[in-house]
Amino acid sequence: MTKSRTVLSGVALILLFAGVGAASLLFRSALPAISPPAPDSFDRTLVKQGEGLAQIGNCTGCHTMSGGKSFAGGLALKTPFGTIFSTNITPARETGIGAWSRAAFVRAMREGVARDGSHLYPAFPYDHFTRASDRELEALYAFLMTRPPVEQPTPANRLVWPLENRWLVAGWNLLFLREGPSNDNDRGRLLAEGLAHCGGCHTPRNKLGAEDTAHAYDGAWTDGWYAPPLNATSPAAQPWSADALFAYLHTGLSKTHAAAAGPMGGVTRQLSQAPDADVRAIATYFAGLMKDAPGARTPLAAIDRQSExxxxxxxxxxxxxxxxxxxxxxxAPMMQQGRPPLSWGTPLRVDSPHDTLHVIVEGLASPAGPTGPTMPAFGNDFTDRQIAQIVAYLRARFTDLPPWPDLEQAVAAVRKGVGQ
Amino acid sequence: MITLKINDTQHEVEAEPDTPLLYVLRNDLALNAAKFGCGLGQCGSCTVLVDDRPVYSCLVPISSLGTRQVRTVEGLANAEGPGVVPAAFEAEQAAQCGYCIAGMIMRAEGLLSRTITPTESELRQYMAPNLCRCGTHMRILAAVRRAAVAMGGGVKEDRP
Incomplete structure (x- = not known):
């Protein structure tokens, strides 16, 4: 099915369900505006806790644009439904959330409704945030309301018709918004499914842009990058033990896998600051989900078929x-420092070459700061054909997997910043 | 035998196909402007242009160049004197030890061949991959701004 037909059928379905949805769900009431609370009115322990939760959730990943002020929004998120700009979540009175009461904030986080009663788009993962406890939302509110206010208007979204009508989201909510438990003895699962919203990138979405929970963590596309599976279908060559995963999440590098790149680079940069116990809980949870993956049961030795x-x-x-x-x-000197061989990196082992191509064309900026792994960009050095040749060589020499098809087209797509 | 097009001149070189361009420039052709720094594409002192785009010549195997044009600092001067960008670097006294400067000049050439009216942010972002250990960054940036003006453009301030 073509993309436009997919979108159209999606739109038709949304319309249908919007019709079914009760008017009370379509049009939500505004909550009263407040004067931005004084930063010193918040308990400092609570603010600190909120900071850790914001790092777990990588709020800044979407709500800060490149070179922009923290949490002031404006980042363009490309979705199959058009471009959505992230909002300003600093406590600025006019253009941020300065006038939002705690109740308005909690409603936005759990129900996807802004203070003025308009529906937020589910690019904002409020479906996940239903799992955050009252206390955690209170801490996040305290953290955000004590950030420096930045008056910066959010650019208008560019969505396919008729999605500019926000009330349509009520239909989506009827279909897909399920309140998760906000108490779970497995802290890792609670965070992964909740504030960390890992499924936002690693779970495929259906035609209406909702996560396909029947295929949770099967791997999915985000921003032209492929986020690999985090379950028993993980193609990793080496086991993702809890320790390996903790090191990866906490430093952006696993010595038995690879360096974090693309959108995951920003995630690990945030997790490097987050509370160790929470990061370890997430690592333990996903290590459990991946314990039956082929590489976990039978770790692959480093493949190198150079002579052949x-x-x-x-x-x-x-x-x-x-x-x-x-x-x-x-x-090579870098390998002497304990960096993983190419054969252990997931990018060479997944079904699509795009992650490998992104790193070659754009290079790798260390998520862990100047002492972490970096790689220069080779986009200027080589033609599309030459990059395709290099990648075909890597796949043949360092894996036991079949060649990737259509490599030159994939290089051109990556250069244009489009995925798949 | 591999044919390379460097500064509008064809060169025949006898070297293995995987030889990095930098080694051929310096060892075979006596084009010594580009410097060996790290050999890992991390410092930028070996930067040259390939079809007007900056590359680390220490990581470009000569087999990949084909008919693409390589430009080095030597190609920016003629009998009348240095080119616009090297002259601007001289006027701003942008070099301290000077080891990075050939690479800086070529990266600046790469920028100004795309646009002579970059913004200050674009300028800084574009020059960022090349390192200077003496700390003459402010003079290097001033030199690029001066070169942009000399070319009939100029760098637009866009930072608060």
Whole structure:
């Protein structure tokens, strides 16, 4: 089905359910505006707790634009339904949430309704935030209301007709908004399903943009990047133990997997600041989900078929030797520092080459600061065909998996910033 | 034998296909402006242009160049004197030890060949991959601004 037909059928369904939805659900009441509370009216322990939760949730990942003021919004999120700009969640009175009471904030977090009664779009993962406890939402509110206010208007969204009508979201909510338990003995599951909203990127979405919970953590596309599976279908070559996952989430690098890149780079940057116990709980939860993955049951040794592939693909071999080997060849100085061999990296083992291509074309900025892993961008160095050659060589030499098809088109897509 | 097009001149070089461009420039062709710094694409002292885009020549195997044009600092000067960008670097006395400067000049060329009216943020973001250990960044930025003006454009301030 073409994208436009998908969108149209989606729109039709939304309309249908919007019709079914009761008027009281469509049009929510505004809650009274308040004067922005004084920052020192909040308990400092609560603010600190809220900061940790904001880091777990990577609020800044969407609510801060590149080079912009923290939490002032304006980041463009490209969705199949159009472009949505993240909102300003600083306590600015006019353009932020300065006039929002705690009750208005809690309603937005759990029901996706703004203070003025308008529906928020589910790009904001309020379906996950139903799992946050009252106390946690209170802490998040305290944290956000003590940030420096930044008056910065949010640009108008550019959505496909008729989605600019926010009341349509009420239909979506009827279909998909299920309140989760806000108490769970498994802290890791509570955070992963809740504030950390890991499924937002790692769970595929249906045609209406809701997470397909029957395929939770099967892997999905975000912003042109493929977020790999986090369950028994994980293609990782080495086990994701709780310790390995904690190290990855906390530093942006796993010595038996790879460095965090793309949208996950920002997530790990936030998690590096978050409370250790919470990050460890999330790591333990996902290690459990991945414990039956093939690489967890039978870890793969580092695959390197150099002698064979150098003979069959001398051009790819020359490109690798000149451009990549000074860091990635076995025995290179970087490898002596305990960096993972390419064969253990998930990007080479998933069904699509896009993550590998993104890192080659755009390079890798360390999520962990200047001492962490970095890689220069090679987008200027090579033609699409040459990058395709390099990637075909990597896949052949460092995995036991079939070649990727249509590599040159994938390079062109990655250069244009489009996925799949 | 591999043919390379460097500063509008064809060069025949006898080297393995995976040899990094930097080694051929310095060892075979005596084009010594580009410097070896880290050999890992981290410092930028080896920056040259390939079809007007900056690359780390220490990580470009010569087999990949084909008919693409390589430009180095040597290609910016002629009998009359230095090019606009090197002249601006000289006027601003942008070099301290000077090791990074050839790379800085070529990266600046790359920027100004795309636009002579970049914003200050674009300028800084574009120059950021190249490191200077002496700390002459402010003079390097001033030199690029001066070069932009000399080319009939200018850098627009866009920061609060």
């Amino acid at each position: 592939i150098d003979k069959s693909d001398p051009e790819g071999a020359a490109l690798f030797a000149g451009a990549c080997a000074s860091c990635h060849a076995p025995g």
